[in-house]
Amino acid sequence: MSQQDALYSRARPKTLSQLIGQEHIANALAQAISKDKLSHAYLLVGTRGTGKTSTARLLAKAMNCETVREAQKSGRLLDKKEIPCNNCAACKNFSSSPDNNEFDAASNRSVDDMNRLLSSAYFAPLVSHKKTYIIDEVHMLSTEAINSILKVIEEPPPHVAFLLATTEINKVPMTIRSRCQVLNFRLIPTDTAWPYLRKIAYRLGTNLHEDAAKKIARLAAGSMRDALTYLDQCNSGVNEEISLTDVDNMLGLVSDEKLDKVISAVRARDRKETAAAITSAFSSGLAANTIAESLITRLRDMEFARLEKDTEIFSELDNFIDALRKAISEMYGSGIPDIILEMTLLKLAEPLQTFAPIQMPTQAVQTSAPVANLDAGKKFFYDVANKFGSQEDGLSGIVDKAIVVNFSGNTITVGFKSPTLASMFEKNYLAKFEQALGEEAGHPIKISVMFDKNLPAPILERVDEPERSVLEGAMNFFGASDAKKV
Numbered sequence: 001m002s003q004q005d006a007l008y009s010r011a012r013p014k015t016l017s018q019l020i021g022q023e024h025i026a027n028a029l030a031q032a033i034s035k036d037k038l039s040h041a042y043l044l045v046g047t048r049g050t051g052k053t054s055t056a057r058l059l060a061k062a063m064n065c066e067t068v069r070e071a072q073k074s075g076r077l078l079d080k081k082e083i084p085c086n087n088c089a090a091c092k093n094f095s096s097s098p099d100n101n102e103f104d105a106a107s108n109r110s111v112d113d114m115n116r117l118l119s120s121a122y123f124a125p126l127v128s129h130k131k132t133y134i135i136d137e138v139h140m141l142s143t144e145a146i147n148s149i150l151k152v153i154e155e156p157p158p159h160v161a162f163l164l165a166t167t168e169i170n171k172v173p174m175t176i177r178s179r180c181q182v183l184n185f186r187l188i189p190t191d192t193a194w195p196y197l198r199k200i201a202y203r204l205g206t207n208l209h210e211d212a213a214k215k216i217a218r219l220a221a222g223s224m225r226d227a228l229t230y231l232d233q234c235n236s237g238v239n240e241e242i243s244l245t246d247v248d249n250m251l252g253l254v255s256d257e258k259l260d261k262v263i264s265a266v267r268a269r270d271r272k273e274t275a276a277a278i279t280s281a282f283s284s285g286l287a288a289n290t291i292a293e294s295l296i297t298r299l300r301d302m303e304f305a306r307l308e309k310d311t312e313i314f315s316e317l318d319n320f321i322d323a324l325r326k327a328i329s330e331m332y333g334s335g336i337p338d339i340i341l342e343m344t345l346l347k348l349a350e351p352l353q354t355f356a357p358i359q360m361p362t363q364a365v366q367t368s369a370p371v372a373n374l375d376a377g378k379k380f381f382y383d384v385a386n387k388f389g390s391q392e393d394g395l396s397g398i399v400d401k402a403i404v405v406n407f408s409g410n411t412i413t414v415g416f417k418s419p420t421l422a423s424m425f426e427k428n429y430l431a432k433f434e435q436a437l438g439e440e441a442g443h444p445i446k447i448s449v450m451f452d453k454n455l456p457a458p459i460l461e462r463v464d465e466p467e468r469s470v471l472e473g474a475m476n477f478f479g480a481s482d483a484k485k486v
């Protein structure tokens with residue numbers, strides 16, 4: 001193979017032990033080969049670039065490998081590293097063997113071609129032990145061509161093996177599926193792909209930085225072929241080292257740094273900063289939908305990193321992703337994709353709309369409402385909260401952090417120390433609460449939501465005296481901001 005061959009071809013696995021990310025398949029096949037229990041027809045199913053064709057070739061080679069056949073006869077257990085051996089005459093001549101037939105249904109679908117290929121199936125192999133038929137994208141064959149294959153695999157001659165591959169199992173007729181042993185190829189996990197990419201780069205004489213390898217692996221989204229193609233692209237432009245910046249530049253990506261600036265500006269609800277960050281992201285010359293997709297990938301990574309720890313942020317990021325996905329679908333066919341992305345981000349960065357001007361709770365209590373009224377407001381609010389608490393998932397977590405700040409006229413002011421919780425309450429529960437409060441009070445009651453990070457720790461609100469004074473004292477003593485930490 002020449003140096004110009006694509007890296008993907010050069011890096012193809014040579015034995016079952018090198019099948020990256022598909023250990024379940026490698027193990028099952030190694031066992032079947034060791035025990036001489038291979039099927040005469042396999043259907044290899046999976047997304048592009050997950051190793052189907054590579055595996056089909058390894059299988060075809062192994063079926064004819066002299067070392068493998070000797071081990072089968074003597075009952076010696078084979079290691080995945082020696083399947084196939086790559087040293088015997090059959091292995092060495094495999095690529096030019098007249099008995100191995102490869103056919104890509106995507107580029108060559110006619111029945112005549114198929115029949116020509118299959119016509120030789122009933123004759124004994126010319127030089128090998130088995131005649132092998134590797135057919136890629138088998139779902140794209142015409143019905144007649146499929147029927148020709150069926151005829152052979154229904155009563156297969158003993159010297160024939162079919163290795164059929166497809167990316168779309170649903171389009172493969174049941175008659176074929178039921179006669180094949182199905183091998184399901186998984187998407188290759190990022191954590192498996194990136195160390196492998198570094199190893200390949202090392203063999204090419206290049207130091208691929210860890211963060212650069214991870215970025216390539218994430219971008220390839222489970223396809224090793226894509227990952228190696230990206231690595232190839234990056235490797236052609238630099239010498240000896242590939243950094244994260246090299247990857248961004250060579251593949252025309254927005255840097256994580258620029259994406260993070262957009263994300264943090266939006267989360268801080270700073271519209272001016274958001275506008276500046278998005279302008280800077282556009283300056284990389286990328287299309288708006290590519291930037292939006294990169295933002296989604298970045299947000300998803302953040303979500304996975306925090307999934308178990310912080311449900312509050314999880315939900316906020318979820319809203320962010322939803323808005324971007326909607327924006328991407330609006331961009332198709334639109335002449336103003338940049339503006340759609342800009343407007344979406346600016347809207348996300350909008351300050352929470354119905355927030356009252358920030359008031360300190362003590363002022364509010366002194367100036368506009370007697371204390372008794374505040375207690376009445378609290379009673380209304382928490383009675384309704386308790387009523388809903390058992391029906392609504394996630395509500396009690398939010399209500400635990402709500403602080404009834406004021407009750408004046410017919411409006412209860414509810415404060416939160418976090419803008420996210422405030423907007424979640426407003427979005428998901430405000431209308432329900434107002435309705436229930438109205439029923440409780442016998443006249444309409446409105447809720448005004450506010451955010452102020454200086455509000456007192458919320459847990460005190462639902463603790464009655466004298467525990468409250470004790471808790472307050474303890475919190476002051478420890479300087480704690482959250483009663484749960486006391």
Ligand SMILES: [Zn+2]
Nearest residue numbers: 065085088091
């Ligand atoms: Zn061999």
